[in-house]
Amino acid sequence: VNVPIAIVVVIAAARTIPSVRAVGRPVIDYLGIALVTVGASALILATSWGGNEYAWGSPVIIALFAGGVVALALFCLVEFRAKEPMLPMRxxxxxxxxxxxxxxxxxxxxxxxxxxxxxxxxxxxxxxxxxxxxxxxxxxxxxxxxxxxxxxxxxxxxxxxxxxxxxxxxxxxxxxxxxxxxxxxxxxxxxxxxxxxxxxxxxxxxxxxxxxxxxxxxxxxxxxxxxxxxxxxxxxxxxxxxxxxxxxxxxxxxxxxxxxxxxxxxxxxxxxxxxxxxxxxxxxxxxxxxxxxxxxxxxxxxxxxxxxxxxxxxxxxxxxxxxxxxxxxxxxxxxxxxxxxxxxxxSAGDSARLLEFSVAKILRGAGPDTARRIVAESDTRLDMAGAWAVMQVELFTRMVGHAGLGLIATRHRVPPEVLVPVFDRMIEEGYLTGDGRLFTHTAAGSREAAAIGVAWARWLNERLAEHGSRPDDRQLRAAVDVIAKRLLAEDLTQELSPEKPRVGAAL
CATH class of the missing domain: 1.20.1250.20 (MFS general substrate transporter like domains)
Structure with missing residues (x-):
């Protein structure tokens, strides 16, 4: 019964599971896998054969128990030294x-x-x-x-x-x-x-x-x-x-x-x-x-x-x-x-996906007052509008490689003309450079974005710590970027959808 089902599963897996290329070469703990297999198998055989196939005091059963204990002890030692242990002792x-x-x-x-x-x-x-x-x-x-x-x-x-x-x-x-x-x-x-x-x-x-x-x-x-x-x-x-x-x-x-x-x-x-x-x-x-x-x-x-x-x-x-x-x-x-x-x-217990879920839920519950408080508590010299513009440039540059007025307007579902005054002001004050369509940070703008980013990360980490964990800054930034990219992709999909009524036609 099981073999035909297994064959179908293997064929289905080969046809449907996508091939994913790892970013780095994985380090497999072959020695740890071998030792835990030998140790567990020896103890299971000892408990299974003892009193049945062999007497409990027979050399075979004693050897199986001793070999199993030694193999598991060696497994623990190997896991302390393995680069990527199968079961980290920590x-x-x-x-x-x-x-x-x-x-x-x-x-x-x-x-x-x-x-x-x-x-x-x-x-x-x-x-x-x-x-x-x-x-x-x-x-x-x-x-x-x-x-x-x-x-x-x-x-x-x-x-x-x-x-x-x-x-x-x-x-x-x-x-x-x-x-x-x-x-x-x-x-x-x-x-x-x-x-x-x-x-x-x-x-x-x-x-x-x-x-x-x-x-x-x-x-x-x-x-x-x-x-x-x-x-x-x-x-x-x-x-x-x-x-x-x-x-x-x-x-x-x-x-x-x-x-x-x-x-x-x-x-x-x-x-x-x-x-x-x-x-x-x-x-x-x-x-x-x-x-x-x-x-x-x-x-x-x-x-x-x-x-x-x-x-x-x-x-x-x-x-x-x-x-x-x-x-x-x-x-x-x-x-x-x-x-x-x-x-x-x-299950994979994908740590990145779980972190993204937690961050998304926290951000969904954060309103304008939260953003104002974080900006006020940061070391930035910008007001709320200026901080928003500088951080939009920071986020979009990380996400897609450039910060365009059209992309930012699309993401927030506002006409680009509404955003022009604040970006022009940031250019005049020396925090941004640009031609009115694409923007980049100046040295001063990068400094302000970093200060605000630190404040946001501190606030997010405090919220996450309330739920039992505190990820490092790299994991946190990756989670925020993934969430932002998904939102941007959804917005662009809706904007380009042929079923979406055009604003000009409605007017």
């Missing part, structure tokens, strides 16, 4: 990132473990088909989605997120405990309720972790931090599947032996019973008196699996108590309702 100095990474690991551990073995339970214990067992896990999915949407909307409206991982971890622990209480006589509705509780716990925990991380790291680390949290969730899923598989295999053998013995006392042939117990269909084709002990053996085994998951969820609750509440950025509050933030593959 991120762990941020307590929010550290807590959210641990919580993501816990959520992935519990979620994948439960989702992997629930269909097994439904098939072997309740006798459902493979298709029906998948359908019957929908209550957990519904609970997960509803809780995620609810928490996202609450975070968007209130800006508070800390309570959700705490409550979610607690509810998740309760849900896993309830799953460990299920049995052949539980019934569809009660089992669905237990799965719904688990889904609600996972949904409350998972959605806000990415939001919290994106809210507290620097803009330049947004992509790496977002991917880091998702990496830990994926790693937790891998470990959860391996650990639960080991617990399942170790618990099933003695339980199934007892179940076969009990079924044999009810008149069954032990050899036939052992073969029938290997598949849900074979098990439930047996007479009720013989299938019941075998179904109970699987139920007891899966009880053990779910019960061992409860301490993991409790650990998540303890870790969640250390999560700090910080004021959300506007971008984080908007993204909190986006399901993709919590459940999709790692």
């Amino acid at each position: 991120l762990f100095r941020n307590p929010v990132f550290t807590v959210c990474s641990i919580l993501s690991f816990v959520v992935g551990f519990a979620m994948l473990g439960a989702m992997t073995f629930l269909p097994t339970y439904l098939q072997y214990v309740d006798g459902d088909s493979a298709t029906l067992s998948g359908v019957r896990t929908l209550p957990m999915v519904v609970g997960l989605l509803v809780a995620s949407v609810f928490s996202g909307n609450v975070v968007s409206k209130t800006g508070r997120y800390r309570i959700f991982p705490i409550v979610g971890s607690l509810v998740m622990a309760v849900g896993l405990y309830l799953l460990s209480r299920m049995g052949p006589d539980s019934g569809v509705w009660l089992e669905s309720l237990y799965m719904l509780v688990l889904g609600v716990g996972i949904g409350l925990s998972m959605q806000v972790l990415t939001i919290a991380v994106q809210n507290t790291v620097d803009y330049s680390d947004l992509g790496t931090a977002t991917s880091g949290v998702t990496f830990f969730r994926t790693l937790g899923s891998s470990f959860g599947t391996a650990v639960f598989g080991t617990i399942y295999a170790n618990a099933l053998k003695p339980n199934l032996t007892d179940g076969i013995a009990a079924a044999a006392r009810a008149g069954g042939d032990p050899a036939v019973l052992a073969k029938a117990a290997q598949s849900p269909q074979g098990l439930h084709r047996l007479p009720a008196a013989q299938s019941a002990p075998l179904a109970q053996a699987y139920a007891d085994t899966l009880h053990t699996v779910f019960l061992w998951t409860v301490p993991v969820a409790v650990l998540g609750l303890v870790v969640a108590l250390f999560l700090k509440e910080v004021k959300l950025r506007d971008t984080a509050r908007v993204g909190s309702t986006d399901m993709g933030e919590g459940f999709a593959q790692p």
